[in-house]
Amino acid sequence: MRAAITELLRLHHSIGRDILQRQHDAGWGAEVIDRLAHDLRDAFPDQRDFSSANLRSMRAFAATWPDQESLVQQAVGQLPWGHITVLLARTKDPAVRDWYAAAAVEHGWSRNVLTHQINRFGHGLALVGRHDTQGSASTSASTSSSWTSSSSTSPSCASSSSN
Structure with a gap:
């Protein structure tokens, strides 16, 4: 299953990168994505991945994570495509x-849980996340319980309680 997800992400990244390159080289506009979506759906009628919205997500995916080879080594490279579209649509800050x-x-x-967490905490987890990526075990433990519990502990409270 992991190999299939990785290959699908590589395909989506490659399509997104091609769209970016052609838009840069030829000055393609948004209508070209719509035309490309139509052509791809005609060529691959059994594939659901080629809607205009999904092609825009592929473009954003390639723009956000430009290095395809390192992508599979990052956390995002381990996520299904639906999770990635949620991240692209609902978060703007790369960190x-x-x-x-x-x-x-x-x-x-x-x-659904990812969407809920983003809606619940928004960008407030950025500070907690930065502490967590530096290897703070106490921050990781306190934020872990706040992610999975239904308490009203805010991310800022979770990070301050670990200090």
Whole structure:
């Protein structure tokens, strides 16, 4: 299953990178993505991945994580495509996006749980995430319980309680 996800991510990244390159070289506009989506759906009618919205997500994916080879070594490279589209749509800060990707992998979050966590905490977890990536065991423990519990502990409270 992991190999299939990796190959699908490589395909999506490659398509996104091609769109970026062609837009740069030829000045493609948004209507070209719509035309490409139509052409791809005609060529591959059994594939659901070629909608205009999904092609825009592939473009954003390649722009956000430009190095395909290192991508598979990052947390985002271990996530299904649906999780990645949630990250792209709901987070703007790269550090926050990467933090949520790592948390989703570590805790096995479904797409709905990932969406809920982002909606619940928003970008407030960025500070907690930065502490956590520096190897603070106490921060990791306190934030882990706040992610999975239904308490109203805010991320800022979780990070201050670990100090």
